[in-house]
Amino acid sequence: MSRVEFRKDLFADERSDDLNEVGKPTIRQDIIGHVRGTTRFYDDHLFDGLLHMRCVRSPHHHARIRNINVSGAESMPGVRRIVMPSDVPNNLNTLLSLIGFGRDDEPLLSSAKVAYKGEPVCAVIADTERQARDAVAAIKVDWEVLPHVLDVEQAIQPDAPVVNETYPNNLFDYGRFDHQKLRFGDVHSAMQRADKIVEGQYQMSPIEQAPMETCGAIAAPETNERIVCHTATQALFFSLGTTAKLLDVPSSRLHFIGGTVGGGFGGKVDSITEPMAVLGALLTGKPVKFHWDREEEMQVGAPRGAERWVIRDGVMNDGSIIAREFTGYFDCGAYTRLSSYAIQKGVGHLPGPYTIPNVAANVYCVYTNRTPATAMRGFGITGVDFAIESHMDKVAEAVGMNPIELRIHNAYRDGDMKAHRRVAKNTALIECCQVAAQKSNWQLGPQYASASSLRDGGSTERAAIPETAVDMVGKIGERRSSSIAASPAQGTERVPAGQASELLSPLPLQHADMQIEPSRVGHTVKATAPLANAAGAPPPAATAHRETTQPPATQVSTPVSQQSPVSPPESLPASSTGSYQQPPRDQPAASPPEAPAVKPYEPQERFNKGMNRPGAARHLINRRRR
Amino acid sequence: MSIEVKSFDTLRQASEVLGGSAQYIAGGTLLMRKVNYGDQSFNQLVQSTDPALKQIQSQGDEILIGAGVTMSEIMQHPQLQFLGEVARSVGGPAIRNMATIGGNLFAPRPYGDMATALLALDANLHWASGQQQSLEQFLERSDAARDIVHSISVRQPPTGAFQYLKVSRVKPKGVSLLTVAVLLNRENGRTGNVRIAFGGMAPEPRRAMAAEQALQGASLDESGIQRCLAACTEGMAPADDSLASSWYRNEVAPVYLKRLLLQRS
Ligand SMILES: Cc1cc2nc3c(=O)[nH]c(=O)nc-3n(C[C@H](O)[C@H](O)[C@H](O)COP(=O)(O)OP(=O)(O)OC[C@H]3O[C@@H](n4cnc5c(N)ncnc54)[C@H](O)[C@@H]3O)c2cc1C
Numbered sequence: 052m053s054r055v056e057f058r059k060d061l062f063a064d065e066r067s068d069d070l071n072e073v074g075k076p077t078i079r080q081d082i083i084g085h086v087r088g089t090t091r092f093y094d095d096h097l098f099d100g101l102l103h104m105r106c107v108r109s110p111h112h113h114a115r116i117r118n119i120n121v122s123g124a125e126s127m128p129g130v131r132r133i134v135m136p137s138d139v140p141n142n143l144n145t146l147l148s149l150i151g152f153g154r155d156d157e158p159l160l161s162s163a164k165v166a167y168k169g170e171p172v173c174a175v176i177a178d179t180e181r182q183a184r185d186a187v188a189a190i191k192v193d194w195e196v197l198p199h200v201l202d203v204e205q206a207i208q209p210d211a212p213v214v215n216e217t218y219p220n221n222l223f224d225y226g227r228f229d230h231q232k233l234r235f236g237d238v239h240s241a242m243q244r245a246d247k248i249v250e251g252q253y254q255m256s257p258i259e260q261a262p263m264e265t266c267g268a269i270a271a272p273e274t275n276e277r278i279v280c281h282t283a284t285q286a287l288f289f290s291l292g293t294t295a296k297l298l299d300v301p302s303s304r305l306h307f308i309g310g311t312v313g314g315g316f317g318g319k320v321d322s323i324t325e326p327m328a329v330l331g332a333l334l335t336g337k338p339v340k341f342h343w344d345r346e347e348e349m350q351v352g353a354p355r356g357a358e359r360w361v362i363r364d365g366v367m368n369d370g371s372i373i374a375r376e377f378t379g380y381f382d383c384g385a386y387t388r389l390s391s392y393a394i395q396k397g398v399g400h401l402p403g404p405y406t407i408p409n410v411a412a413n414v415y416c417v418y419t420n421r422t423p424a425t426a427m428r429g430f431g432i433t434g435v436d437f438a439i440e441s442h443m444d445k446v447a448e449a450v451g452m453n454p455i456e457l458r459i460h461n462a463y464r465d466g467d468m469k470a471h472r473r474v475a476k477n478t479a480l481i482e483c484c485q486v487a488a489q490k491s492n493w494q495l496g497p498q499y500a501s502a503s504s505l506r507d508g509g510s511t512e513r514a515a516i517p518e519t520a521v522d523m524v525g526k527i528g529e530r531r532s533s534s535i536a537a538s539p540a541q542g543t544e545r546v547p548a549g550q551a552s553e554l555l556s557p558l559p560l561q562h563a564d565m566q567i568e569p570s571r572v573g574h575t576v577k578a579t580a581p582l583a584n585a586a587g588a589p590p591p592a593a594t595a596h597r598e599t600t601q602p603p604a605t606q607v608s609t610p611v612s613q614q615s616p617v618s619p620p621e622s623l624p625a626s627s628t629g630s631y632q633q634p635p636r637d638q639p640a641a642s643p644p645e646a647p648a649v650k651p652y653e654p655q656e657r658f659n660k661g662m663n664r665p666g667a668a669r670h671l672i673n674r675r676r677r
Numbered sequence: 678m679s680i681e682v683k684s685f686d687t688l689r690q691a692s693e694v695l696g697g698s699a700q701y702i703a704g705g706t707l708l709m710r711k712v713n714y715g716d717q718s719f720n721q722l723v724q725s726t727d728p729a730l731k732q733i734q735s736q737g738d739e740i741l742i743g744a745g746v747t748m749s750e751i752m753q754h755p756q757l758q759f760l761g762e763v764a765r766s767v768g769g770p771a772i773r774n775m776a777t778i779g780g781n782l783f784a785p786r787p788y789g790d791m792a793t794a795l796l797a798l799d800a801n802l803h804w805a806s807g808q809q810q811s812l813e814q815f816l817e818r819s820d821a822a823r824d825i826v827h828s829i830s831v832r833q834p835p836t837g838a839f840q841y842l843k844v845s846r847v848k849p850k851g852v853s854l855l856t857v858a859v860l861l862n863r864e865n866g867r868t869g870n871v872r873i874a875f876g877g878m879a880p881e882p883r884r885a886m887a888a889e890q891a892l893q894g895a896s897l898d899e900s901g902i903q904r905c906l907a908a909c910t911e912g913m914a915p916a917d918d919s920l921a922s923s924w925y926r927n928e929v930a931p932v933y934l935k936r937l938l939l940q941r942s
Contacts, residue, residue, distance in 0.1 A: 181679070184714070
């Protein structure tokens with residue numbers, strides 16, 4: 052049935068294969084209904100006298116609203132109600148306020164200005180969809196068009212128009228800084244030691260999730276002053292909480308029914324159609340449907356945002372990458388939604404699945420006059436991974452190395468310290484490379500064919516947090532008054548080796564039963580495994596929202612080994628930090644690809660990525676990858 | 678505003694009420710989308726049950742095709758085999774069951790695959806008013822007075838003389854990135870009369886006149902068609918859109934034309 056090949060041989064001794072679902076092909080629980088056409092999607096719930104709601108939207112990227120004239124529309128046939136921004140009780144929100152991240156910055160209906168094409172300013176509720184469309188067309192908005200900015204790097208220039216008044220620098224705030232910093236080691240001095248510097252710029256376009264079922268919701272009054280809402284959301288309680296907040300109604304009055312999503316992929320998290328439909332039901336006392344048509348889905352449905360990454364590597368002639376520097380821009384669009392958070396996920400992922408001793412990143416969440424961006428599969432990671440892997444190929448060309456061997460050479464291994472100061476485990480990149488090489492008949496040299504992610508990681512050098520150079524450049528607002536380079540600045544102070552930041556102390560457990568029991572994590576844990584004894588150790592995570600910026604050395608007093616949730620308890624031998632048993636050193640890799648290559652890899656053509664031709668986008672790749 | 682539908686027995690009656698807020702509807706594959714999306718520019722749909730719309734008739738080596746003949750009907754008709762491949766390249770089965778040959782002449786880019794083929798075949802239009810016009814003339818004048826196309830006449834090409842290629846990104850039925858149609862008569866191993874039409878390379882299907890001239894009398898091999906390929910984008914105005922940049926279309930148009938020309942020899 053499935054063409055997935057499970058390579059359970061590779062880490063056979065790491066987990067027992069006695070799970071009922073994980074690692075086995077399974078039938079989607081809802082697929083029978085979809086195939087037979089019996090699934091009831093939100094739009095299949097029929098209500099007598101259903102009203103239809105549609106928005107008046109901005110035709111401009113950026114404009115002030117001088118006046119909205121609804122007089123013609125109000126008296127048109129079938130029109131029940133014109134919904135104005137003043138009808139929204141609490142007309143400012145940010146999606147992640149539900150987890151306390153970021154400031155409220157986006158109205159449900161905008162009253163003062165619009166900051167992207169398609170932004171809604173008011174809505175019509177009418178008996179039929181056609182009547183609602185006709186009334187929308189009859190509403191006249193007097194726009195004062197403002198200068199707009201669509202490019203991330205232009206948007207952070209001092210003279211750029213302000214897109215979003217809540218973030219007047221066109222940048223989301225990360226602690227003290229206008230960008231998310233990551234510092235590990237000293238990139239600047241390592242670059243000076245490197246044999247080669249390899250630099251590349253990578254641009255991703257926005258990607259619309261394009262679900263078959265466009266976003267929508269139907270809300271109808273129930274008894275006891277409750278409102279029932281059938282919705283296509285992929286985040287039911289998010290949508291419920293957001294609706295309760297925007298409309299200022301207790302969530303106990305909202306009866307949300309979801310769970311059947313006609314394609315989501317991240318595009319049905321943003322919770323915009325639900326508050327609109329519920330607002331309509333509250334204002335009219337009737338069932339109301341608010342449903343994006345295909346054009347709206349494409350124009351105002353939040354996509355995966357565009358990203359731009361500049362990567363600079365310091366490389367030795369043997370292919371070792373000794374320094375990697377990132378300057379990243381997430382195009383967040385006009386309002387925050389989820390890009391701010393995606394950046395934190397992305398930065399935690401740097402420098403990709405490689406062990407590089409010196410890493411620095413400045414990543415910007417930039418407001419532009421584009422459709423707000425949101426989640427899509429591989430949240431925060433996909434864009435930068437595309438950049439990193441493209442760049443690995445470029446590095447391989449620069450040092451004349453087989454690109455798969457270069458990856459294995461630099462791959463992270465179990466026990467290595469990652470740049471965000473967590474010890475890597477279950478790494479498996481090496482094995483992935485070996486299998487990929489085998490499947491594509493790509494020859495690997497013997498030392499690469501026999502490498503293992505379980506061996507040679509976590510040495511004193513690879514497991515250590517290095518002395519780290521830090522800088523204080525790019526404080527919030529600085530960029531408005533002066534031109535500051537976007538790339539990571541040279542460090543002015545140093546944090547001693549072995550120390551993480553002041554902020555890495557874990558939050559206390561709210562309740563004892565929130566302690567994760569190792570026996571429930573899904574891996575085989577020997578009864579005597581030391582981890583079981585470490586139950587009193589601090590829990591992982593809880594640091595996700597903290598800045599990873601390094602403070603000046605003087606502020607750090609506790610060595611990280613006593614503080615970090617990821618470092619092993621001191622009683623443990625270093626080799627048993629993972630939840631599996633390491634094989635003896637001399638054991639060969641489970642299944643090394645055959646036939647060692649004799650001839651070293653040589654590219655047939657010079658590597659040539661990106662192009663410079665009139666009329667063509669700079670970052671299109673001009674040939675297919677092998 | 679509600680939509681009013683008016684039906685007439687003859688096309689001539691129907692054509693008389695057109696204009697202003699009335700639109701003629703054929704298969705409706707393009708027009709119904711406008712209705713569903715609340716297009717404010719019209720509120721009347723005019724249709725006709727005139728049997729002439731569905732006729733397919735031979736007159737000598739000319740075939741007269743009613744404007745209401747659908748893509749599926751073209752694919753099934755024994756005398757229209759030379760257009761079968763073109764009809765099959767339009768949309769999916771549901772679209773082909775509704776989409777008419779007449780409506781295709783009015784479809785904006787990236788549509789108009791059938792119109793491109795008919796331009797290479799030098800088709801003629803017969804209007805409800807009784808007037809006649811070559812398709813080429815009609816396409817050149819976007820300000821053409823609105824009337825209803827009654828039928829389309831086209832000469833059956835000699836076997837193997839007509840070639841058609843639709844390039845799309847989504848297989849097997851995406852919209853056209855560009856479309857090429859070639860009518861090429863051969864005389865003693867050299868090319869005789871040639872017509873080359875591109876779809877997607879200008880707002881409307883357009884002939885590549887310079888390329889046609891360059892191919893006249895040339896031998897059909899790599900070096901013989903060189904001048905033709907070099908001239909084929911002359912006078913074209915491809916769009917920058919979400920499918921491709923105009924630069925890309927200009928680069929690949931000669932490549933596809935070459936494949937089409939050489940595949941036949
Ligand atoms: C999903 C989808 C896929 C498609 N794929 C393709 C494709 O691959 N290739 C392609 O070429 N097209 C494609 N189309 C476009 C369209 O279906 C075809 O061009 C079709 O031939 C249009 O004909 P119709 O009868 O449906 O036109 P209608 O929608 O009925 O009419 C379209 C316009 O033409 C006018 N019109 C129609 N007939 C006449 C007439 N006899 N005289 C005067 N005016 C007339 C109408 O007034 C209207 O303005 C696609 C459309 C859709 C929705």
